[in-house]
Amino acid sequence: MEKQSSSVVVRLLGSLVGYMRRFLFRFLSVGPIPRHMAFILDGNRRYARKWKMDDRMGYKVGFLALMRLMRCCHELGVKYITVYVFSIENFKRRPEEVQTVMELMLEKIEGLIKEEGILNQYGVRVEFAGNLKLLSEPVRIAAEKAMRVTAHNKSLVLVVAVAYTSTDEMAQAAQECCRDKADRGSQQQQLVELADVERHMYMAVAPDPEILLRTSGEKRLSNFLLWQTSNSVLYSPAALWPEVGLRHLVWAVLNFQRVQPYLHKRRNHLYLSTQQ
């Protein structure tokens, strides 16, 4: 009896919190909501050290935080989320660490794409951006399977940047452009244009992000989305990634809404000036 009533109380409380959260999001929706938010998941290892866990637990807690934030973004109405999971620079770390991350990624991808998994439940489409050739075979196969399985989902697009650096992306795009032009034949004098380069980027699946959130207070881009963030609001709270919560999201969106009219104008100017 007691167990039943406590679970009723818990459920009531849970639904009250959910109701308040949805009310807050409806309040925020009065102003413009960003279409695309990007996150740099920084601070998992420091969090593990702070709470005396090992790194693997730290990454797992980080993954839970990612799921939490993804749910909030979905409720808010954000259409694209990009997360920076693994950089090409990170391959230079110790092999055990790289192995830990890769194993965890494999485990999580396979967990997510199950039928009753969270992705199909919320209608999330997964895209993997980056130089996937650098990943080990099982991870790459799992990633491609995830992209295939969720391709029909329309509600939210989750772009996972793994084996990704922005400079590599731009170099690959330039290479693809040249290859394209070479295939097309050398009869016409064709120059590489901005639209060509943008088309061949890994991140062509999503528009430019409006907000970039980097946790743990670091104020750097670390070779992430350099091309796409020229007019995005950069926000860097001091919280570590597993500690990130609703309040950081709300603060970022409010900051975005403050500068949005000006940024909207700038974005149009950027496209106009590149047409010339």
Place this chain on the structure above:
Amino acid sequence: MIPLVLFHNSMSSLKPCRATKTTTGEWPNGARENEVIRLRGYLNQEFMPKHVALIMDGNGRWAKKRGLAVQDGHKSGRINLKYLTYNCSNLGIKMLTAYAFSTENWNRSRMEIAFLMTTFEEFIQSLVEDLMTRHDIRFSAIGEKSRLPESLQSAISKAEEMSRTNKGLHFVMAMSYSGRNDVVEAAKIIAKKVERGTLQTSEIDEAMLEQELMTNIGQFPNPDMLIRTSGELRLSNFLMWQLAYSQFYFSDKLFPDFGEEDLLEALASYQYRVSAGFESDWK
């Protein structure tokens, strides 16, 4: 649009200790000099950034706050930039890249653009007369110089020619510059090479693209640090490729108010980060 109360943006810098000054930037007698001396004492030459990038934002707002015309804001910005160049030169910074005019700024009114162009000419002139000879400063300009007026272009080439062999601070002015166009131009050059047959498509990599960028002049092409004034938290299409691993410092001060003590604070914040070691998951 939700009407907001603007909270104090406390995330604009990481200071090793509190600096006490009023928010309007007015100093009591002698306090500014003391502040400068105190901050200079914190700085360590070993961790000084070699290349600093600067986005000079806020001239228009500064003028509006004082009830002046925008032109006066640009003029005081020009004077402030000269002082900052002098300060950087004294501190031992090797390169300073300043974002003077972006390709998006061509959308401003013709009067303002004309005034800005004359301001740039005056600035280059004052550099040539003063800092180049006395402090051995080298001048370069990057960007689409073909869109600039003739007089400015000739002033630039003259100044570049005169200071080519100078060994002091290398001052790079980005006029009519766009980070995206920089990369696209580099890709165009590489595409031409591929077309001519001097290069294979499979050989294109990051290092090659980096070599063809406009900023590949001087010893340190990538900035260690970016300072942006006037409290805006974005990059506005500046030095995209080169800022991959640079620290950002966002200051709430408008550019004409950004004095030596603010520069020293930015450098102190950078040094605090660098000397503490990068604990982050990413470089």
